Amino acid sequence: MITEKAVLERLRLCIPLNTFSQENFQRLCGEVSVEEFPARTQLFSIGDEDTLSIYLLSGELEILSNDGSRTTIQGGKENTRYALANLKPRRYNGIAHTLIRVVRMDSRLVDKLMVWESASRDTGGGFVVDELDTDNGDNTWVMKLLQKKMFLDLPGAHIQEVLNRMEEVVVGTGETIIRQGDPGDYYYVICEGRCRVTRMSADSAQPLTLAELTVGDGFGEEALVSRNPRNATVTMLTNGRLMRLSSNHFAELLEQPVLRWVSPKEAAQAAKEGAMLLDVRTAQEYTNSKIRGSINIPLQQLREGTGKLRPNSRCICYCDTGERSSAAVFLLRERGYDASVMRGGLSHLMDLFRERRIRSTEGT
Numbered sequence: 001m002i003t004e005k006a007v008l009e010r011l012r013l014c015i016p017l018n019t020f021s022q023e024n025f026q027r028l029c030g031e032v033s034v035e036e037f038p039a040r041t042q043l044f045s046i047g048d049e050d051t052l053s054i055y056l057l058s059g060e061l062e063i064l065s066n067d068g069s070r071t072t073i074q075g076g077k078e079n080t081r082y083a084l085a086n087l088k089p090r091r092y093n094g095i096a097h098t099l100i101r102v103v104r105m106d107s108r109l110v111d112k113l114m115v116w117e118s119a120s121r122d123t124g125g126g127f128v129v130d131e132l133d134t135d136n137g138d139n140t141w142v143m144k145l146l147q148k149k150m151f152l153d154l155p156g157a158h159i160q161e162v163l164n165r166m167e168e169v170v171v172g173t174g175e176t177i178i179r180q181g182d183p184g185d186y187y188y189v190i191c192e193g194r195c196r197v198t199r200m201s202a203d204s205a206q207p208l209t210l211a212e213l214t215v216g217d218g219f220g221e222e223a224l225v226s227r228n229p230r231n232a233t234v235t236m237l238t239n240g241r242l243m244r245l246s247s248n249h250f251a252e253l254l255e256q257p258v259l260r261w262v263s264p265k266e267a268a269q270a271a272k273e274g275a276m277l278l279d280v281r282t283a284q285e286y287t288n289s290k291i292r293g294s295i296n297i298p299l300q301q302l303r304e305g306t307g308k309l310r311p312n313s314r315c316i317c318y319c320d321t322g323e324r325s326s327a328a329v330f331l332l333r334e335r336g337y338d339a340s341v342m343r344g345g346l347s348h349l350m351d352l353f354r355e356r357r358i359r360s361t362e363g364t
Contacts (some may be wrong), residue, residue: 002288010057011055014055014080017110027113027119027142028105031147032105034057035102036100041096041100043061043096043102044090044093045253046090046093047089049088051107053105053106054102054123056101060074061075062096062097063085064186065092075100075361076099108166112159127226133267134316141190141216143216145189150334158257173266175234175235176233177356178223180200181229181230182230184222185244186246186247186250186284188216188245189242189245190215190240193215193239193241194213195235196211196235198232198233198235199336210304212301220234224251225259226299226323227323254330257328258333260333260341261341261343264343276315277293278317279291279294279318280325280327281295281298281299281326283296285320289346306337309332314338315340318342318349319346320346
């Protein structure tokens with residue numbers, strides 16, 4: 001979080017941040033910080049396709065092109081009101097000539113705030129973030145939601161519609177929000193308060209605690225995507241507020257745009273190129289028939305089992321039919337993983353692997 005007055009004043013002049021309302025500007029600054037890099041640090045390179053907007057606050061940065069030409073940018077000058085070499089893929093190398101101080105922020109988040117700035121000025125209506133403020137103006141949940149990878153990948157106007165369709169629910173300590181075994185009806189996001197996720201199993205007389213959730217966390221997606229009963233119970237640990245989205249609106253506005261589908265052929269090729277194959281069936285199903293080299297994290301254990309996944313790598317999920325793997329991909333994408341779901345069942349993938357002489361095992 002940026003707190004230096006001089007830095008805030010400088011950023012307030014930057015483009016397009018200078019068009020933000022004071023509320024949205026403060027929200028954005030609450031999510032970024034000032035970073036320092038020593039001389040000769042390469043801040044970005046030609047061909048980079050990152051999603052960052054970088055503003056130079058102080059020091060000197062050299063901008064070098066492919067033909068060898070170079071320009072020195074000095075912090076505090078008029079041209080540093082714009083993000084550095086912001087076209088993607090980047091067309092220049094950026095190397096610190098001296099010690100530099102910069103602020104880096106996700107350009108997708110900036111764009112979404114721009115969409116809402118426009119909507120709030122639309123006399124015909126539109127979602128305004130402030131409409132969902134608490135008395136103290138706390139919109140932490142909105143900012144956390146915006147920064148989830150799956151929301152960053154959605155168009156701003158689409159997210160605006162999601163938030164327009166949500167309804168607020170005031171809840172109390174000890175209140176059960178969803179119950180294991182019930183049909184799925186809503187997707188929830190926590191605005192205020194904390195809750196506990198538990199599951200009953202045949203092996204224990206007491207419920208197993210799976211997770212504790214707090215502001216900005218979502219839950220309830222597994223049953224909506226898989227069309228199966230709720231596989232866990234969620235109970236409030238404190239008083240709070242939730243925003244909920246009905247199953248119909250969830251399918252239209254989140255599930256369809258967020259899920260990325262690949263064919264068995266594409267899945268096999270992705271695995272050949274280094275993608276992880278994630279089998280989300282039960283451990284017993286996996287033991288009976290599996291793809292060599294795949295990993296198994298049952299859908300019911302995925303919330304607490306993501307530590308087994310390699311960060312920053314592609315993940316292809318599959319099961320017998322695509323139902324459980326669809327729920328897995330939504331949950332993974334909500335947590336920032338690059339995940340896709342394979343159409344059809346495991347048998348199609350096994351056939352392809354056999355054709356390509358990639359070994360799989362199958363019980364008799």
